Amino acid sequence: xxxxxxxxxxxxxxxxxxxxxxxxxxxxxxxxxxxxxxxxxxxxxxxxxxxxxxxxxxxxxxxxxxxxxxxxxxxxxxxxxxxxxxxxxxxxxxxxxxxxxxxxxxxxxxxxxxxxxxxxxxxxxxxxxxxxxxxxxxxxxxxxxxxxxxxxxxxxxxxxxxxxxxxxxxxxxxxxxxxxxxxxxxxxxxxxxxxxxxxxxxxxxxxxxxxxxxxxxxxxxxxxxxxxxxxxxxxxxxxxxxxxxxxxxxxxxxxxxxxxxxxxxxxxxxxxxxxxxxxxxxxxx
Amino acid sequence: xxxxxxxxxxxxxxxxxxxxxxxxxxxxxxxxxxxxxxxxxxxxxxxxxxxxxxxxxxxxxxxxxxxxxxxxxxxxxxxxxxxxxxxxxxxxxxxxxxxxxxxxxxxxxxxxxxxxxxxxxxxxxxxxxxxxxxxxxxxxxxxxxxxxxxxxxxxxxxxxxxxxxxxxxxxxxxxxxxxxxxxxxxxxxxxxxxxxxxxxxxxxxxxxxxxxxxxxxxxxxxxxxxxxxxxxxxxxxxxxxxxxxxxxxxxxxxxxxxxxxxxxxxxxxxxxxxxxxxxxxxxxxxxxxxxxxxxxxxxxxxxxxxxxxxxxxxxxxxxxxxxxxxxxxxx
Ligand SMILES: Cc1ncc(C[n+]2csc(CCOP(=O)(O)OP(=O)(O)O)c2C)c(N)n1
Ligand SMILES: [Mg+2]
Numbered sequence: 001x002x003x004x005x006x007x008x009x010x011x012x013x014x015x016x017x018x019x020x021x022x023x024x025x026x027x028x029x030x031x032x033x034x035x036x037x038x039x040x041x042x043x044x045x046x047x048x049x050x051x052x053x054x055x056x057x058x059x060x061x062x063x064x065x066x067x068x069x070x071x072x073x074x075x076x077x078x079x080x081x082x083x084x085x086x087x088x089x090x091x092x093x094x095x096x097x098x099x100x101x102x103x104x105x106x107x108x109x110x111x112x113x114x115x116x117x118x119x120x121x122x123x124x125x126x127x128x129x130x131x132x133x134x135x136x137x138x139x140x141x142x143x144x145x146x147x148x149x150x151x152x153x154x155x156x157x158x159x160x161x162x163x164x165x166x167x168x169x170x171x172x173x174x175x176x177x178x179x180x181x182x183x184x185x186x187x188x189x190x191x192x193x194x195x196x197x198x199x200x201x202x203x204x205x206x207x208x209x210x211x212x213x214x215x216x217x218x219x220x221x222x223x224x225x226x227x228x229x230x231x232x233x234x235x236x237x238x239x240x241x242x243x244x245x246x247x248x249x250x251x252x253x254x255x256x257x258x259x260x261x262x263x264x265x266x267x268x269x270x271x272x273x274x275x276x277x278x279x280x281x282x283x284x285x
Numbered sequence: 286x287x288x289x290x291x292x293x294x295x296x297x298x299x300x301x302x303x304x305x306x307x308x309x310x311x312x313x314x315x316x317x318x319x320x321x322x323x324x325x326x327x328x329x330x331x332x333x334x335x336x337x338x339x340x341x342x343x344x345x346x347x348x349x350x351x352x353x354x355x356x357x358x359x360x361x362x363x364x365x366x367x368x369x370x371x372x373x374x375x376x377x378x379x380x381x382x383x384x385x386x387x388x389x390x391x392x393x394x395x396x397x398x399x400x401x402x403x404x405x406x407x408x409x410x411x412x413x414x415x416x417x418x419x420x421x422x423x424x425x426x427x428x429x430x431x432x433x434x435x436x437x438x439x440x441x442x443x444x445x446x447x448x449x450x451x452x453x454x455x456x457x458x459x460x461x462x463x464x465x466x467x468x469x470x471x472x473x474x475x476x477x478x479x480x481x482x483x484x485x486x487x488x489x490x491x492x493x494x495x496x497x498x499x500x501x502x503x504x505x506x507x508x509x510x511x512x513x514x515x516x517x518x519x520x521x522x523x524x525x526x527x528x529x530x531x532x533x534x535x536x537x538x539x540x541x542x543x544x545x546x547x548x549x550x551x552x553x554x555x556x557x558x559x560x561x562x563x564x565x566x567x568x569x570x571x572x573x574x575x576x577x578x579x580x581x582x583x584x585x586x587x588x589x590x591x592x593x594x595x596x597x598x599x600x601x602x603x604x605x606x607x608x609x610x611x612x613x614x615x616x
Binding site for chain 1: 333334335336337338339343355356357358359361362384385388389418419420421422588589590591594
């Protein structure tokens with residue numbers, strides 16, 4: 001039995017890790033077309049997105065509007081680049097469309113818009129909206145007797161917004177076990193390190209105090225992520241869950257991992273080739 | 286990517302410049318003006334909601350770290366705190382993007398500052414269509430949202446000079462103010478004209494017999510360019526710059542709108558509830574109704590895309606302004 005479990009875990013880990021590499025490749029490709037984009041953040045969340053699309057979410061690639069699908073809300077609309085890469089990997093988007101990212105009349109605008117892109121559940125860009133919408137979706141799906149799960153993907157910066165905590169309280173009050181908040185803690189926001197902008201720690205304790213079952217995990221460690229999502233799933237069915245993921249900006253590319261952290265990460269024209277090479281080298285190990 | 290370079294021209298990135306390539310510019314005029322004001326007035330303080338770097342407030346924060354207060358990405362708390370500081374006698378300048386100042390935090394400006402008439406100065410970057418980042422960041426209706434707020438002064442400066450001169454004037458207003466900020470490398474235009482910012486006063490920058498272009502904000506820049514181009518076609522167009530949207534200088538506007546010149550309003554804002562409607566209603570209410578050609582953004586959520594593409598598509602580019610004026614003259 002133990003051997004079977006280990007084998008299953010290895011298969012899951014391999015599948016997710018391969019998908020994460022594909023996501024990172026697409027992120028680089030799209031960002032290079034524009035010469036910019038939220039590359040650092042995208043690379044940081046590639047592993048979590050791979051877990052979601054290749055281990056967690058129930059969806060139909062050919063029918064993104066399938067009404068019993070699990071919902072992934074990208075509250076962090078500026079991370080759209082990363083989600084497009086994941087949707088490409090998952091087959092919801094055709095990968096050939098990805099290079100239109102950010103171009104006039106593209107279906108892939110720089111900031112996530114539900115009206116533009118299949119698989120983009122909400123229009124983001126204004127931060128702090130996702131969790132409230134997630135509460136409504138989870139309430140609505142439960143009311144309709146459907147057991148689709150709702151995941152809201154938010155950032156540490158969004159913990160500054162009062163609306164996030166209003167929704168968190170509502171979720172606990174309404175006993176929304178069908179709702180999971182994934183919190184990307186990259187310790188960074190627009191004006192600098194989160195610790196200098198507005199102290200948000202201790203993040204896990206805050207979610208617990210609001211009545212959520214909270215787990216904290218290294219968001220770039222695939223086996224640990226799988227275990228955390230599994231553990232969250234085993235929580236009490238009436239308790240909303242938070243999975244706090246610590247991520248490394250620029251993850252997977254040494255040059256970017258070691259660059260001074262900035263909300264807009266600068267990548268010079270002659271650095272893209274190095275980025276590509278370093279990414280392949282990392283995964284070849 | 287072999288075609289990477291070719292595609293870059295169409296970026297919808299948030300950081301877009303409204304300056305033309307050949308235009309003179311000045312860096313962070315708001316930040317520098319606030320630093321200058323702070324040397325004179327010790328009660329001036331700055332606040333931001335995780336956007337100091339993107340609203341030129343960082344210049345002030347670096348010059349006066351002990352007078353800058355970072356509120357985190359919490360716009361409601363930003364305006365609440367600014368009101369509190371004004372209550373105890375300070376003169377706060379609070380910065381964020383226009384969309385968040387208006388859509389998210391309205392109530393906290395209205396009740397906390399406007400009703401008690403506190404000296405809270407909101408500095409709002411990315412007004413109207415000044416980013417290609419899509420509806421979440423395009424504050425196309427910020428003036429429409431705010432015009433109905435009693436006690437609030439609203440200014441829409443045209444260039445770096447206008448901004449620099451507006452800052453001390455806004456601090457002098459006893460009640461709350463809202464400035465539509467142009468940030469980063471801001472065009473310098475008005476020094477070629479005999480102009481000084483005066484709160485509440487519209488300024489005739491150029492006179493013209495055939496057309497009067499009444500504009501605010503960056504559209505005054507476009508109006509001046511359009512007037513020059515129209516002159517090449519022997520159309521004599523004047524330009525009236527309305528830097529203060531509320532209170533509106535209806536005396537000057539009414540005087541210049543009289544007669545048989547074509548009246549055109551130009552604003553970087555939806556056609557609903559901004560400069561054009563304010564003027565139309567103001568003149569009609571005063572018993573002097575006028576036909577007006579409104580150049581403004583449509584009543585729509587606008588597209589994401591490159592800013593020059595969008596200004597052209599939605600009628601704010603100089604080319605489109607010239608076209609529209611000529612059409613109206615021909616009609
Ligand atoms: C309501 C709102 N306020 C301000 C902004 C401007 N803004 C865009 S990203 C950002 C930083 C937010 O923190 P986080 O998502 O943690 O940033 P990152 O990790 O990507 O640096 C800010 C303030 C916004 N998009 N929405
Ligand atoms: Mg962050």
